[in-house]
Amino acid sequence: MNPPLRLAVVAAVDLAGPERSQIVRLCTDAFEVDYSPFLKSFGKCTHLLGFLGSELITHALWLRRPLSIAGTWVFNAAYIEAMATKSGYQGRGYGSAVMRRVHEEIRSYEIAALSTSVPEWYERLGWERWRGPRLILRGAEVIPTPDDVVMVYAPWGVLPDVNQTLAAEWRPLELW
Numbered sequence: 001m002n003p004p005l006r007l008a009v010v011a012a013v014d015l016a017g018p019e020r021s022q023i024v025r026l027c028t029d030a031f032e033v034d035y036s037p038f039l040k041s042f043g044k045c046t047h048l049l050g051f052l053g054s055e056l057i058t059h060a061l062w063l064r065r066p067l068s069i070a071g072t073w074v075f076n077a078a079y080i081e082a083m084a085t086k087s088g089y090q091g092r093g094y095g096s097a098v099m100r101r102v103h104e105e106i107r108s109y110e111i112a113a114l115s116t117s118v119p120e121w122y123e124r125l126g127w128e129r130w131r132g133p134r135l136i137l138r139g140a141e142v143i144p145t146p147d148d149v150v151m152v153y154a155p156w157g158v159l160p161d162v163n164q165t166l167a168a169e170w171r172p173l174e175l176w
């Protein structure tokens with residue numbers, strides 16, 4: 001039987017230095033890129049940490065990111081980042097446990113979104129792929145991002161039509 005997973009919800013400002021280092025290490029290994037600049041770029045966000053003993057083995061975070069759906073801004077949108085489980089611990093249900101807890105924690109948001117290279121993993125958990133055009137807005141510039149897989153989740157069970165246009169403001173590093 002798998003040992004019990006201890007989940008903790010921590011605002012970015014309240015993260016202890018060693019916790020932050022563990023997150024950077026976990027995500028750097030999982031995404032094969034130095035994750036430190038990404039973590040800094042997210043600013044105000046909330047972390048969901050999954051520990052076995054004192055070891056961080058799984059993690060996700062969310063931040064507020066306004067989304068434009070068919071031209072109407074939804075300001076109360078949660079954007080999920082940095083979902084990762086340590087290699088050697090994957091496939092044991094830990095990542096799913098984190099995402100299910102994230103679903104509970106983001107119930108005050110109208111909609112949630114994320115971008116991923118493993119959409120099938122999120123579909124199992126109730127996420128849907130955005131089928132319509134995905135755009136990034138940078139001032140007057142509109143940047144189509146047809147190659148980015150963006151997924152959405154409705155904390156209250158009511159998703160908008162995913163064939164419409166979805167847009168977000170430009171940001172550095174990863175657009176989605």
Ligand SMILES: CC(C)(COP(=O)(O)OP(=O)(O)OC[C@H]1O[C@@H](n2cnc3c(N)ncnc32)[C@H](O)[C@@H]1OP(=O)(O)O)[C@@H](O)C(=O)NCCC(=O)NCCS
Pocket residue numbers: 030031058082083084085086089090091092093094095096097115116117118119120121
């Ligand atoms: C994707 C990731 C977060 C999943 O975490 P995890 O802790 O291994 O996930 P779980 O153990 O909860 O998932 C297990 C289930 O997902 C399924 N699964 C695993 N990878 C899958 C994939 N790529 N596509 C579809 N299903 C997948 C397993 O078959 C298993 O299903 P079951 O419960 O029906 O047997 C982890 O593999 C990871 O960190 N990958 C590298 C970083 C990454 O790609 N993160 C997500 C990008 S946003």
